[in-house]
Amino acid sequence: xxxxxxxxxxxxxxxxxxxxxxxxxxxxxxxxxxxxxxxxxxxxxxxxxxxxxxxxxxxxxxxxxxxxxxxxxxxxxxxxxxxxxxxxxxxxxxxxxxxxxxxxxxxxxxxxxxxxxxxxxxxxxxxxxxxxxxxxxxxxxxxxxxxxxxxxxxxxxxxxxxxxxxxxxxxxxxxxxxxxxxxxxxxxxxxxxxxxxxxxxxxxxxxxxxxxxxxxxxxxxxxxxxxxxxxxxxxxxxxxxxxxxxxxxxxxxxxxxxxxxxxxxxxxxxxxxxxxxxxxxxxxxxxxxxxxxxxxxxxxxxxxxxxxxxxxxxxxxxxxxxxxxxxxxxxxxxxxxxxxxxxxxxxxxxxxxxxxxxxxxxxxxx
Amino acid sequence: xxxxxxxxxxxxxxxxxxxxxxxxxxxxxxxxxxxxxxxxxxxxxxxxxxxxxxxxxxxxxxxxxxxxxxxxxxxxxxxxxxxxxxxxxxxxxxxxxxxxxxxxxxxxxxxxxxxxxxxxxxxxxxxxxxxxxxxxxxxxxxxxxxxxxxxxxxxxxxxxxxxxxxxxxxxxxxxxxxxxxx
Numbered sequence: 001x002x003x004x005x006x007x008x009x010x011x012x013x014x015x016x017x018x019x020x021x022x023x024x025x026x027x028x029x030x031x032x033x034x035x036x037x038x039x040x041x042x043x044x045x046x047x048x049x050x051x052x053x054x055x056x057x058x059x060x061x062x063x064x065x066x067x068x069x070x071x072x073x074x075x076x077x078x079x080x081x082x083x084x085x086x087x088x089x090x091x092x093x094x095x096x097x098x099x100x101x102x103x104x105x106x107x108x109x110x111x112x113x114x115x116x117x118x119x120x121x122x123x124x125x126x127x128x129x130x131x132x133x134x135x136x137x138x139x140x141x142x143x144x145x146x147x148x149x150x151x152x153x154x155x156x157x158x159x160x161x162x163x164x165x166x167x168x169x170x171x172x173x174x175x176x177x178x179x180x181x182x183x184x185x186x187x188x189x190x191x192x193x194x195x196x197x198x199x200x201x202x203x204x205x206x207x208x209x210x211x212x213x214x215x216x217x218x219x220x221x222x223x224x225x226x227x228x229x230x231x232x233x234x235x236x237x238x239x240x241x242x243x244x245x246x247x248x249x250x251x252x253x254x255x256x257x258x259x260x261x262x263x264x265x266x267x268x269x270x271x272x273x274x275x276x277x278x279x280x281x282x283x284x285x286x287x288x289x290x291x292x293x294x295x296x297x298x299x300x301x302x303x304x305x306x307x308x309x310x311x312x313x314x315x316x317x318x319x320x321x322x323x324x325x326x327x328x329x330x331x332x333x334x335x336x337x338x339x340x341x342x343x344x345x346x347x348x349x350x351x352x353x354x355x356x357x358x359x360x361x362x363x364x365x366x
Numbered sequence: 367x368x369x370x371x372x373x374x375x376x377x378x379x380x381x382x383x384x385x386x387x388x389x390x391x392x393x394x395x396x397x398x399x400x401x402x403x404x405x406x407x408x409x410x411x412x413x414x415x416x417x418x419x420x421x422x423x424x425x426x427x428x429x430x431x432x433x434x435x436x437x438x439x440x441x442x443x444x445x446x447x448x449x450x451x452x453x454x455x456x457x458x459x460x461x462x463x464x465x466x467x468x469x470x471x472x473x474x475x476x477x478x479x480x481x482x483x484x485x486x487x488x489x490x491x492x493x494x495x496x497x498x499x500x501x502x503x504x505x506x507x508x509x510x511x512x513x514x515x516x517x518x519x520x521x522x523x524x525x526x527x528x529x530x531x532x533x534x535x536x537x538x539x540x541x542x543x544x545x546x547x548x
Contacts, residue, residue: 010545018531021530024526024530025527025530028522029519029522032522033519035394036515039401040397040400040401048403049401049403050401050402051401136488313497314477314500315478316477321480324485324486330405334405335403335404335406335407335408336404338411339400339403339407340403349498352497352498
């Protein structure tokens with residue numbers, strides 16, 4: 001039986017009716033494909049996507065292939081969070097209950113070039129991954145600046161472009177940063193810190209701040225707006241910038257390893273509670289210094305390992321990976337960090353050949 | 367003149383249309399979330415993971431139902447090439463329904479991410495933490511998403527071809543409305 005015979009059993013369609021019906025089918029497909037393309041951003045090339053953001057971050061000198069596209073130079077550490085239980089009345093997070101929880105972390109400097117000299121590390125950072133016995137995780141990436149430089153991803157993108165290497169000169173455009181500062185007055189508190197904070201030769205003597213706000217959720221379901229900091233127990237030793245220049249490119253890693261050979265380093269984990277009116281969505285603004293601060297535990301850093309074979313290498317320190325009892329705030333940087341970190345992680349895990357592991361006997365790699 | 371075929375069972379129709387909505391939602395969420403830095407990124411990815419696992423569970427149920435109840439026969443007069451295309455695309459759709467969530471789950475496992483469904487409800491890792499495995503699965507997840515969307519478009523086109531041009535009852539077998547076979 002042919003097609004035509006079958007079709008004739010219904011009232012036959014005229015040629016134009018068949019054409020019209022095919023047009024309907026075509027229209028459905030076209031509209032669906034168009035909607036999909038719109039959702040994926042292909043119709044709006046101006047959209048700031050993780051791909052564009054990370055491409056801009058990847059263009060700040062050196063060869064970032066295989067590496068994190070920001071905070072590209074760093075070193076792994078392992079240790080323990082010793083929670084004292086003081087936070088338990090504010091958050092049901094399992095790793096804030098009094099006890100000891102394993103930590104895999106990373107110290108880094110906020111550069112795009114994984115081979116940068118440590119003197120480029122105006123902003124130093126600490127990332128942690130704290131795991132509770134029931135497998136929940138608290139990941140956090142913290143900087144030593146008291147505030148962040150911008151409040152939203154668009155501004156961060158523009159800042160990154162201002163730092164991109166000009167292929168003609170091999171350096172960033174010297175006027176670009178000034179133009180950025182002039183047009184972004186909310187970056188002034190960061191700039192003030194950047195120009196006045198003393199330089200030191202160590203990751204160990206720095207405080208690391210969450211910068212973004214988060215919410216602690218207590219046992220009754222009430223939410224508390226917080227920021228947290230890792231406060232050093234080593235007092236900082238300021239060093240003139242000119243002296244740093246004579247110290248070689250890797251003085252931070254050498255300092256860390258030397259200090260840890262004498263014993264563990266510790267930080268106090270301090271949680272700051274907002275008062276009504278304190279901004280939850282603007283990381284460029286510090287909260288007033290009289291806010292309630294609760295010491296909730298001690299981070300004990302025991303061992304440092306080179307990143308290439310270290311335990312932090314293959315973790316994405318996405319600050320939105322949080323346990324029950326901690327949630328994100330409405331700070332727009334958090335979603336942007338999560339999305340961009342994922343893109344960076346996706347790229348670098350596909351580039352292992354560009355950042356080889358140290359050859360070891362087969363099967364010995366963790 | 368033949369009597370109308372029975373069509374798919376009620377359970378199969380419910381599963382089909384429910385999963386159609388879920389899968390299309392999933393594909394649009396996926397393609398949106400990887401292209402934005404806005405706060406909706408977090409909302410979308412929070413939906414994406416449990417929705418994917420729900421699709422995996424329903425796909426397993428649906429496959430079992432399909433193997434038990436089968437599908438109504440295609441019209442006798444359907445050209446062989448079209449019958450082959452129907453069988454192949456249905457096989458692809460079933461394979462993708464199972465593969466997409468598993469690849470996503472495996473990709474998170476290999477990336478060292480916790481696989482959070484809701485709150486403290488986590489799924490176990492199904493693969494070791496391994497960057498190269500993550501890279502392969504991450505790419506696979508994207509490629510399969512485009513293959514999936516394309517296959518769905520072809521499936522929709524074929525369904526509408528049956529409903530509007532051939533009017534042979536194939537559309538009605540799943541939709542419950544549309545031209546009867548005559």
